[in-house]
Structures are given as structure tokens and as C-alpha cells.
Amino acid sequence: MGASAGSRRTLEVGGREVSVSNPGKVIFPGADGRADITKSELVDYYLAVADGALRGVHNRPMILKRFVKGIDEEAIFQKRAPEKRPDFIDVAELRYASGTSAKEAVITEAAGLVWAVGLGCIDFNPHPVQAQDLEHPDELRVDLDPMPGVEWAQILAVAAVARDVLQEHGLTPWPKTSGSRGFHIYARIQPNWPFKQVRLAAETVAREVERRAPELATARWWKEERGARVFVDFNQNAKDRTVASAYSVRAKADARVSTPLYWDEVADCRPEVFTVATVPARFAEIGDPWAEMDAYPGDLTELLELAERLGPAEKPPGKKGADGRRVSQMPLIEVARTKTHDEAMAALEVWRVRHAEAAARLEPVDVLVDGMRGPSSIWYRVRINLQHVPEEIRPPQETLIADYSPWDGYSGKQFTR
Numbered sequence: 304m305g306a307s308a309g310s311r312r313t314l315e316v317g318g319r320e321v322s323v324s325n326p327g328k329v330i331f332p333g334a335d336g337r338a339d340i341t342k343s344e345l346v347d348y349y350l351a352v353a354d355g356a357l358r359g360v361h362n363r364p365m366i367l368k369r370f371v372k373g374i375d376e377e378a379i380f381q382k383r384a385p386e387k388r389p390d391f392i393d394v395a396e397l398r399y400a401s402g403t404s405a406k407e408a409v410i411t412e413a414a415g416l417v418w419a420v421g422l423g424c425i426d427f428n429p430h431p432v433q434a435q436d437l438e439h440p441d442e443l444r445v446d447l448d449p450m451p452g453v454e455w456a457q458i459l460a461v462a463a464v465a466r467d468v469l470q471e472h473g474l475t476p477w478p479k480t481s482g483s484r485g486f487h488i489y490a491r492i493q494p495n496w497p498f499k500q501v502r503l504a505a506e507t508v509a510r511e512v513e514r515r516a517p518e519l520a521t522a523r524w525w526k527e528e529r530g531a532r533v534f535v536d537f538n539q540n541a542k543d544r545t546v547a548s549a550y551s552v553r554a555k556a557d558a559r560v561s562t563p564l565y566w567d568e569v570a571d572c573r574p575e576v577f578t579v580a581t582v583p584a585r586f587a588e589i590g591d592p593w594a595e596m597d598a599y600p601g602d603l604t605e606l607l608e609l610a611e612r613l614g615p616a617e618k619p620p621g622k623k624g625a626d627g628r629r630v631s632q633m634p635l636i637e638v639a640r641t642k643t644h645d646e647a648m649a650a651l652e653v654w655r656v657r658h659a660e661a662a663a664r665l666e667p668v669d670v671l672v673d674g675m676r677g678p679s680s681i682w683y684r685v686r687i688n689l690q691h692v693p694e695e696i697r698p699p700q701e702t703l704i705a706d707y708s709p710w711d712g713y714s715g716k717q718f719t720r
Contacts, residue, residue, distance in 0.1 A: 310324060310325055310326075316350065316413050321414050323342060326343035327342070330373065331579070337580075340558055345420050345552065349420060351586065351587070355549055355550045355586060356550040357412070358594070359427065362433050362434050362435075363430055363433065364397055364430050365408055365545065366380050366381065366382050366407060366545055367380075367408055368381075368427075369424055370423050370424070374555075374556075377642070377643055378554065378680065378681070382405035383407070391411070393410075393434065394407060395407060395409050397430070397437055407430075425552050426561070427551050433494070438497055438498070439497060442490070443474065443489070443501055443505055443540060444489055444540055445476075445487065445490075446485060446546060447536070449533050449534070450526075450530065451531075452531050457519055457532075457533060460519055461486075462478060462569060463569070468512055473606075474602075475599040476489070476566075477593050477596050478563070478564050482547060482559045482561035482577070483555065483559070489593075493600045495602075498541065500607065501603065505539075507609050511609065511613075512535050513535065520534075522616070527688045530668060531666070549563050550562070557575060563593040565592045568592075636689065637703060638651060639684075639704040639706070640684050640685075640707045641683045646707075647684075650705045651685050653704050654687070658698045661697060664692045669687060671685070671687070671688060672685050673686070677710070678710070
């Protein structure tokens with residue numbers, strides 16, 4: 304399929320010649336009996352599942368999430384496709400409410416997958432639109448995001464409820480593992496509605512799932528109010544959001560894959576089973592469970608009618624502090640803002656040692672470590688919900704242990720979040 308010459312590997316893919324630099328670079332270091340996975344082996348993985356991977360990204364503009372320093376460093380999110388790119392890489396210009404625009408890469412063939420891996424991409428993050436119509440999604444995405452302490456079985460129970468809600472309202476649900484902690488359910492839709500309506504339909508799914516399974520699932524927007532439940536994240540349908548696509552490899556130590564499933568597999572599935580090492584053989588044996596999804600575009604009318612019947616979603620109290628920011632109804636304190644996840648966890652440990660008595664009272668759901676979107680990468684915010692700590696021993700808000708800002712020195716048009 305290809306040859307290595309020095310520090311490059313040249314392949315012919317679908318009649319295209321693609322060159323990959325540093326093919327021997329280790330992307331996933333081996334551990335616990337697992338062998339190293341190199342960039343060349345990641346290329347081979349994507350070629351083995353190319354038909355399925357292309358189904359998730361074909362003709363969709365995407366952000367290039369580049370792990371230029373490996374999985375132990377935060378990825379760089381590159382919205383704009385490189386000026387120097389092969390002629391088989393198209394672009395589509397997306398415009399955002401912030402006033403910015405970006406000509407993002409559009410992949411339509413397997414050679415494009417190889418090209419992206421060559422740039423340092425490990426997973427693929429397409430928008431839910433086709434390049435020829437950037438304002439009307441053809442995909443509704445349900446992202447089941449578990450709060451800390453939530454077990455896998457609870458996530459799958461919520462997935463079953465979400466499946467029923469989608470089916471009962473005219474959509475065909477297609478499940479996959481996220482490759483991380485959560486679970487994804489997609490539904491192809493007719494591209495007849497703008498983002499605002501698609502997001503409303505997804506929010507309606509979330510509210511209905513919460514209504515049917517209030518002990519298991521939540522549609523609450525504010526993280527500290529969700530409890531030990533699965534958040535049905537409807538905001539992944541907003542215009543500027545992307546989700547790891549089918550057959551994407553995630554930047555986890557064991558190289559897990561976001562793997563499409565048949566519904567009769569879901570109840571017994573385990574996310575750690577689906578990796579770069581195992582998914583190609585599965586794909587060769589059973590094919591792609593999502594192979595027929597394009598044949599079943601659904602209609603949002605029934606969900607939008609349900610939204611009208613439910614009425615506006617409950618809004619949280621609008622109390623704001625002196626700085627104009629929302630004041631949580633929970634006893635919430637902020638601990639740190641950091642550049643990396645490791646730094647966030649280190650700051651959390653400093654706080655735990657400093658306030659050992661309070662830390663001992665915390666439940667898993669009380670520790671909130673959030674990945675926040677910066678101009679070109681993720682940064683981290685650490686907060687503590689003191690709801691389970693008696694008032695007399697609750698630590699006050701203190702000076703942040705770390706106070707990183709990705710906006711320092713930034714001069715672009717993107718607004719801060």
C-alpha cells in the first residue's frame with residue numbers, strides 16, 4: 304500500500320499519492336502490555352475502516368484537531384484549512400455570530416483521512432452540515448455526558464430512553480460509543496431547519512428523556528445542578544459545535560475508538576473493548592452498523608410540536624454578581640484555571656490538602672473540572688460544589704491556586720467565554 308523512505312511514508316490511496324512525515328513517531332505510548340502505536344499504524348487503522356470513517360465526515364467542514372506534541376499535550380484546534388493543501392482537500396467557509404469566519408477543511412475521500420493524520424489529527428470533528436448548505440444541519444446529535452461518579456450501566460439506560468424518544472418522534476437513532484466517558488446517538492434529518500430549530504429539537508429530546516427518567520438523566524444547563532445523572536447535552540447542536548465522528552480514535556492512553564453499534568449490542572457493550580487494535584477486525588467481520596443511515600433522514604416536526612407543548616425550558620434564577628456574572632444557587636467556589644488537565648488536577652490536590660476536612664465530605668459529583676474553549680485550544684477550570692459540606696466548615700472563595708487565561712495576548716475577533 305505504501306513505502307517508507309527516510310522520515311516519510313508515501314502511499315497511494317484511491318489513485319492519490321499521499322506523503323506522511325515521521326511515520327515512526329509514537330502517538331500512543333505502550334503500557335500495561337499494549338504496544339506502541341505509531342503515526343503509520345494510525346494511518347493503517349483509518350484505511351482499514353475508511354468506508355465507515357468517511358460516512359461520518361464526507362463533505363462536512365471540520366476543525367482540524369492537531370496533537371502536534373502527542374496525546375500528553377493539549378491539542379491545537381485549527382479552524383482554517385492550511386493554505387498549502389492537496390487538491391483533493393476542499394474547503395467551505397463558515398461564518399459565526401462572533402463575526403469571524405473560517406475556510407474549514409472538507410474531506411471526501413480516504414486520501415483526505417491520511418492527509419489529516421499526517422498533520423497530527425487523531426480524531427475527526429465535523430460539523431453537522433453538508434458543504435453545499437452550511438445553515439441547515441442534516442444531523443441531530445445526542446451526546447450523553449455523565450457526571451462524575453455515574454456508572455456505565457446508567458449511561459446505557461439513558462441511551463435506551465433517548466432511543467425511544469427519537470423513534471416515537473419520527474427519527475431513526477444510530478448509537479455509538481464516544482470513545483471517552485459518554486455515549487452518542489445520531490439521527491439523520493432532512494436539511495430543512497436552521498441550527499436554532501435543530502438545537503431546540505435536541506433540547507426537547509433532552510427534556511423528554513429527563514421527564515421519563517428523572518433519577519437517571521438531566522437536561523439542566525448548569526453543571527453544578529445536575530447531580531449524579533447523565534446530562535443529555537443538546538448544545539452539541541449549536542452552530543459552532545463539533546463532535547468526534549464515527550470511527551474516530553480518541554486521545555486516550557488505550558487508543559479507544561468512537562464505534563458505531565447495532566442496538567442489540569448496546570446493553571452489553573463496554574467502551575474499552577473498541578480500540579485501534581480491535582476495531583479493524585470487527586469492521587472486516589461485520590461491516591459498519593451505520594451503513595444504511597443515509598437512507599433514513601427524519602423530520603423534526605413532531606419534536607418541534609412537542610417543544611411547543613412543553614413550553615419554554617425552565618430558566619435558572621437570573622441573579623448576578625458585581626462582575627455581571629451569574630451567581631450559582633449552589634455553594635460553589637472556584638479553585639483554579641489552568642492550561643492543561645494535569646495542572647488542573649495538581650491544583651485540585653493542593654486545595655484538597657489545604658482543606659482536608661471539607662474535601663473528605665465531597666461526593667464525586669461535587670468536583671467540577673471543565674474543559675473550556677479558548678481561541679485555539681482547551682483550557683481547564685476547577686470548581687468545587689460545597690453542597691455536601693456543613694456550612695461551618697465550608698472554605699471561602701480564595702485567590703485562585705492557578706489563574707491561567709488563554710486570552711492574554713490574543714488579538715483576534717473571537718469573543719471570550
